[in-house]
Amino acid sequence: MHLSRRLIAELIGTFWLVLGGCGSAVLAANFAGPVHGLGIGFVGVSLAFGLTVLTMAYAIGHISGCHLNPAVSVGLTVAGRFPARDLVPYIAAQVVGAVIGAFVLALIATGKPGFDLVASGFATNGYGEQSPGHYAMGAAFVCEAVMTAVFLFVILGATDKRAPAGFAPIAIGLCLTLIHLISIPVTNTSVNPARSTGPALFVGGEAISQLWLFWVAPIVGAVIAGIVYPAVAGRGEAVAAVGARETA
DSSP states (O other): OOHHHHHHHHHHHHHHHIIIIIHIIIIITTOOOSSTTOOOHHHHHHHHHHHHHHHHHHHHHHHHOOOOSHHHHHHHHHTTSSOGGGHHHHHHHHHHHHHHHHHHHHHHHTTSTTOOHHHHOTTOOOSGGGSTTOOOHHHHHHHHHHHHHHHHHHHHHHTBTTSOTTOHHHHHHHHHHHHHHHHHHHHSOOSOHHHHHHHHHHHOTHHHHTTTHHHHHHHHHHHHHHHHHHHHHOOSSBOSBTTBOOOO
8 A cells, every 4th residue: 555545544543543532531521411420431431542443443454554653653663563664654644643633622622612621631641730640750651651562562462463363453442442441540541642742732831741751651662562572472474554464
């Protein structure tokens, strides 16, 4: 598939991840409608993020590999599953998609009278006072690095040619759901630098000043997984992407 088509697919996929995942947090997590208790809560938000990846994996996995995440692209490159020459274009497409997703979400959210985008937090990630549970920077870094490492390990395993065919999107989507169930209280869950960047640009302030952690920690975790998985499983024949079966 030509690079331009793959980049468009990554942009669309990351747009959907931010609009669907962050949108569930901003619009539906604490919704109080005419019937009390209709908000989906953090469990619903966790499921929403998993569903965005699962649905897009089936929709564009065969086009771009459905990375939707700079850390995933880095981890796959380290593991020998993705060409280094395409890494920067993929990351750029993912960030642009995330920003567009955040922009559309902002247009929708601000349509409600009295909605304050900055005061709402807009599903941004953070540590210290910006952490939902007020976790310190060190705890946030460890959480993001470890969760991303596990996420990449699952991706590499699920997309290995020796794994059961056709089930990778389900395993990956459920893994992301579980990661959110664990880490929303700590950092509001990033494990994805693009996902963190989109909303942060609209909130500014501390969301921007703390954004470095949500680039560095996920990439550190991805690099670790990219080294560990081949050491454990061997390189063998593997899927280069979620939706395509190629020889690595």
